[in-house]
Amino acid sequence: MKDAHALLHQLSQQPIDLTKPGVLNAHRVTSMCVEACGLKLLYGTERIDDRVIDALERLAVQGNALQQMEAMQAGEKVNRIIGFQSENRSALHTAMRDQFGHTHNGIEARLYAEKAARELQKLKGFLDRIEGKFIDLVQIGIGGSDLGPRALAIALEAYHRPHHRVHFLSNVDPDDAAQVLRHLDLTKTIVVVVSKSGTTLETLTNEEIVRARFAKKGLNPKEHFVSVTGETSPMDDPSRYLESFYMWDVVGGRYSATSMVGGVALGFCLGYQGFCEVLKGAHEMDLHARSTPVRSNLPLLNALFGIWNRNYLKIPTLAMIPYSQALLRFPAHLQQLDMESNGKRIDHYGHPMSIQTGPVVWGEVGTNGQHSFYQLIHQGTDPISLEFIGFKESQYGEDMQVAHTTSQEKLLANLFAQSIALATGQASDNPNRVFPGNRPNRMVLAKRLDPYTMGALLAYYEHKVVFQGFLWQINSFDQEGVQLGKVLATKILSHFSTQRTKEKAEPFPVAESYLRQLDS
């Protein structure tokens, strides 16, 4: 069997031209569609044809994509660089939601599914105990302890229980804390501090600031603070927290929204059952991802189209555009998920990559983006690839006909129009009205953005990213690239603290010249 890479490379020399009359037709749109867990993936506007799909399927088979997904969900040590010191552990975010009959029999998978079940029971009891006591919840965390839970809480605001608001405090910028705390009644506020290690600089600093604010009001922080942390971390401390929920090394930050990292805040605002619906959607997508053949497997197909666009059509960025105001912060979560997972330059043997890995992922909600950066997508000098998300129904159902159509219809008409326009382009005698087209894009459609669908969408993108990592043979679960900045920041901090501690800071002339710029 011919090497899939060579075949794809050959096919990429002359990809299908979507701007040719009749190429993007109704049959193409209808037939290039697969469905699972309430999500429909439409990919007729990608620059692919049957030969490309065959070759991508071959790539997935030769790369053992499905076997690797099965191994990950079973608990094999997929987070490793072979031959070098590395985290060397499994990646079991799927076990967090394997709570509907414990479907997976892998020993590690079962172990962590059971641990997660205990935390869920703890959460249920905890939510019952605090019922009616708190109106505002502030989650302190950064990165994975912030972006995923925040995106989901915002996305599901239409489903929040009355008098259950959530807020997020992440940045070490003191103005973030000042702003978040400004309008809260602390007597009715619960604070969830999230840090796996219990040592994250930003999180610990903000925790101290918020604790001091409670103390100043004469309130006992212990009655208001909850931790989500590793067992045995410094934050697993009943003398300081009303309750501690556990997370584990096998669940990476950016994959942790369905663990207690997202669970406490989402359970608070959606109710326990609402959070379980999110888990159910994610779990069913997990099952789909590990057991469905390539051509019907939504996240795997998505991963393959991404690889085709990235490695063969050489497109460096991916715009994520949900046509849904509720998904306002979902692109920021997907940006972290994708770029922190697959922004890697070595394979899992430690060899430098010879092809490109993860693209720059960016985006805003539609239709807003149309009035902003779409100019460049349509008529810039670099091709861009796009993923859209759309829903048949709005969340609130508060809509109105203006000029014979509802707002939801206007939203969908714009989504479909952009997908078509980007693919087909337009010829014109006026060079400024020429649209080159052939901007590859795909779309996920669902009925409505509810907790179940949100869970399915979340897992759909997690598995897309993971499948791409498997096929690139990289480690999608570590993040060594964040370490150097941390080390240098600590060194520079000692230059700030030296005047207070009287200790001498290690010389760091370049950094000192930055510090002098602040004062001159």
Add this chain to the structure above:
Amino acid sequence: MKDAHALLHQLSQQPIDLTKPGVLNAHRVTSMCVEACGLKLLYGTERIDDRVIDALERLAVQGNALQQMEAMQAGEKVNRIIGFQSENRSALHTAMRDQFGHTHNGIEARLYAEKAARELQKLKGFLDRIEGKFIDLVQIGIGGSDLGPRALAIALEAYHRPHHRVHFLSNVDPDDAAQVLRHLDLTKTIVVVVSKSGTTLETLTNEEIVRARFAKKGLNPKEHFVSVTGETSPMDDPSRYLESFYMWDVVGGRYSATSMVGGVALGFCLGYQGFCEVLKGAHEMDLHARSTPVRSNLPLLNALFGIWNRNYLKIPTLAMIPYSQALLRFPAHLQQLDMESNGKRIDHYGHPMSIQTGPVVWGEVGTNGQHSFYQLIHQGTDPISLEFIGFKESQYGEDMQVAHTTSQEKLLANLFAQSIALATGQASDNPNRVFPGNRPNRMVLAKRLDPYTMGALLAYYEHKVVFQGFLWQINSFDQEGVQLGKVLATKILSHFSTQRTKEKAEPFPVAESYLRQLDS
């Protein structure tokens, strides 16, 4: 004199290697710094040396960058494609803030500065008249009528007057309106509807939805609605609006934050004087941009570094990272400003470009980004360029020492550490701990994010984008690339409305196949 382009191309074959020990030293950081209007531009971490700066200066001189800036501010017709139908008009956003002695003598510039002065007087009187009557202001607008004003209103929240809140409604998604209107007391709410043409689909639709809400409450919308629109547009109508403020074709949407497009909302929350401070900062940057030689001209240097990274070092994207929570939405504004202005494929004679124009611009605030996408920036396979923004002081001044340093110090330490780490990288025996470095980045530092500084920052980026457009010889002021999607969306909408109007929609088989996917 040798052609600057050829020289830069030659120099780019061996750019300075910032990873070599001693190259990034204290002298380099200190000497590669220019200052104006309270902003300091530090560029020692760009991959440039004296030869590159000389060649970039030559590029600016050969491209008549300063003369073109002067011509733009004077009111010459810079918004045109020569030889083809185009908007064919001037770009006079700078006239909006030329309100401190009318410094510019160009006839058009003077004309629009005087028009703007009349609107400012109108605003002053209006704000006095409504004083105490309203607590919440909702601005309905999209694109330039949303992103800039929103970014500035959020950035300056620390300076808002008590009981003067602002909200923005942009998306045609009905959930956006439902969400924004949910918690407002309409009796105390003023609505500002912004559309130059008075015909923007999203804006008119949302206006109708909000008007209906007022009517349902028994309130007279006319007592609550204000328009910002072109003279003679359908929205310049005293029978429907309490007041109408004017904007003109010579001020493009993405450059309109200092016109009444931003003025009404910012005047409301900051007070009239506060908005004038924003104008003053922008105006002083306008003067600086048009009258300062290349090597001391902040926006022009920024533009040149961008061109160096884009066209010679071939870096496709630019990350904009403010280390300031208040600048949360400023990257989204800069994304529009840059990508809609310079995402162009033809020059101003209508010829296809032979080099790349505007990059993909994306970003989030620091330190949050460090826990998200910095992995890819440090260790991905594509190089990324970055612009940072930092402030010596926080806005609220509510800070606390934790482990001997304040949060503001931690924020700055991280900013400086990242700038250095990205440039120098790190060697290691463990391939996963290798940081290749040479990620070019530059930084703007200021004392504090106040209204004046916000105005200066806004104009700094406007002029950077415009200078790049001048040097690429493209039209940075039109947006033909948004038209095709609008046309197709209108066609698709007729398929939604056909069941209600009984009129037959024009056949559009591809779109119809999308519509069927919604129902199957």
